[in-house]
Amino acid sequence: MSATDEGDLELIRKTVRELSRKYDWEYWREKDKKHEYPWEFVKAFADGGWLGAMIPEEYGGIGLGLTEAGVMMQEIAGSGAGMSGGSAIHFYVFPPAPIVRHGSEEMKQRVLPKIASGELLMAFGVTEPTAGVDTSRITTKATKIDGGWVINGQKVWITNAQNAHKILLLARTSPRTEEKPLHGMTLFYADMDRSKITIREIDKLGRAAIDSNELFIDGLEVADADVVGEVDKGFYYLVDGLNPERTVVGLEGVGLGRAALDLASQYAKDRRVFDRPIGQNQAVAHPLADSWIRLEAAEMVAMNAARLFDENKACGPESAAAKFLGAEAGFEACDRALSTFGGYAYAKEYHVERLWREVRLLRNAPFSQEMVLNYVSNQVLKLPRAY
Structure with a gap:
């Protein structure tokens, strides 16, 4: 769904601008200085229903289009929140897209309402230190077991891992081939199990309020029910x-x-x-x-x-x-x-x-x-x- 009326877009701009600017320049300077996650800001947007901007209404969202979501994110960044505020909301809006479009009905019912309400924070695990922008060469591997999969590997620059409950994780389930290099990877909706995932925060230049991390995954088990869509088609x-x-x-x-x-x-x-x-x-x-x-x-x-x-x-x-x-x-x-x-x-x-x-x-x-x-x-x- 997408509003085509400029008046509707202007109302979104005005509403989001007013909400964002309740958190002033000093708020963001302190969050940056102390490396503190902006939970108050996230809660305000959760209470307003904005975290479910692009999640369909039947799953607890408000079912807006990209046009409206884009206007929302532009106003957040422009309020002085910058990418600290932008990333805090951004990761509720876009990483769930594969679940919205390709997850099973059971998965959608189980997951999406919790994301829309802000109850569940999800990380997104694709990038690897040895693959760079060539995603076809990731080495994180998922091995089939009875009723599920066991995942081992490494990810880098993973946002929200310090606080996330779940991670949408890309792993190889079939060997890479030159004919179809992007085939053979699968998306898993996995627990952020700290007993199986070692998380190391990266000290970085900017956006200090939002954590970025290295992940070391050793024996993480994921059930078949938590495969997003079909095996090998995750990319x-x-x-x-x-x-x-x-x-x-x-x-x-x-x-x-x-x-x-x-x-x-x-x-x-x-x-x-x-x-x-x-x-x-x-x-x-x-x-x-x-x-x-x-x-x-x-x-x-x-x-x-x-x-x-x-x-x-x-x-x-x-x-x-x-x-x-x-x-x-x-x-x-x-x-x-x-x-x-x-x-x-x-x-x-x-x-x-x-x-x-x-x-x-x-x-x-x-x-x-x-x-x-x-x-x-x-x-x-x-x-x-x-x-």
């Missing part, structure tokens, strides 16, 4: 969530960039040097104006990708472009905000340094800008594949 189920995630990451980048632009614009009006506001100087004003234009363009591309997805039309190139442009425009706006603040940009009280640290992630994740260009080169321009 193809992931694709259902990739285009929406890329689109929304682009919109989150736009939100972050606009938050930084607002801070920089106000500072440029208030800060006086040589008896004039620094914003009167074109060297300050023009980069900010240029960023506004680029953010507007990135938003338009992302909203078009969301529309195509909601209309069940192909949107791979558009989603990739949305991620690329949102990450670029968002980072550039944050970087220019740093330049506007000059030396004060390094002071945490002005907040732009946190936005800069958080938006930089979007150039690398969920996949790099170079991989976007590889994809477009091959799929759109029909050039020889480089990867």
Whole structure:
């Protein structure tokens, strides 16, 4: 489902903006400083029903489309929450997509209402240290046993693992072949069993309120009932969530960039040097104006990708472009905000340094800008594949 009326979208923007901004700049600065998960923020969105944005109504969600979910996530990132707030909500909205589309009816009834209510926090386990962006080469392996599977392997950059109850885990169930390298992987809805999974948090540059982790999996048992869809087809189920995630990451980048632009614009009006506001100087004003234009363009591309997805039309190139442009425009706006603040940009009280640290992630994740260009080169321009 997707609302086509701009008035409906504006109501979502207004409602989410008001809810998000109850948690001010100082709230996020403290969460970042103390590395504290923003549970109060998550609960507020759970109470408002927003965690189930893209979960169908019959499973406890509100059954919205990608357009509405994208608007919601853009407003969260743009409120000052950045990727700390964005990721806290993002992981309720998009990782469940394979279950929504391919899980058994029993699994949907068992799992989705708990995600929508915020009762259940799920991690998403795909990336591995030795595979990088070549998912076909993951080595985490699931071995069949009576009534289920035993999983062994390693994952990296897994968000939420410190607090998650469950993990949607991709593992090899058949050997890789050159003919079908992406076949033979299966998605498991598994317990985050700390007796079988060793979790090590990664100390990182930004988004400190949200944990990122290495996982070492040794003898994790998963029942047959917790296989998502069919065995060996897990990677193809992931694709259902990739285009929406890329689109929304682009919109989150736009939100972050606009938050930084607002801070920089106000500072440029208030800060006086040589008896004039620094914003009167074109060297300050023009980069900010240029960023506004680029953010507007990135938003338009992302909203078009969301529309195509909601209309069940192909949107791979558009989603990739949305991620690329949102990450670029968002980072550039944050970087220019740093330049506007000059030396004060390094002071945490002005907040732009946190936005800069958080938006930089979007150039690398969920996949790099170079991989976007590889994809477009091959799929759109029909050039020889480089990867």
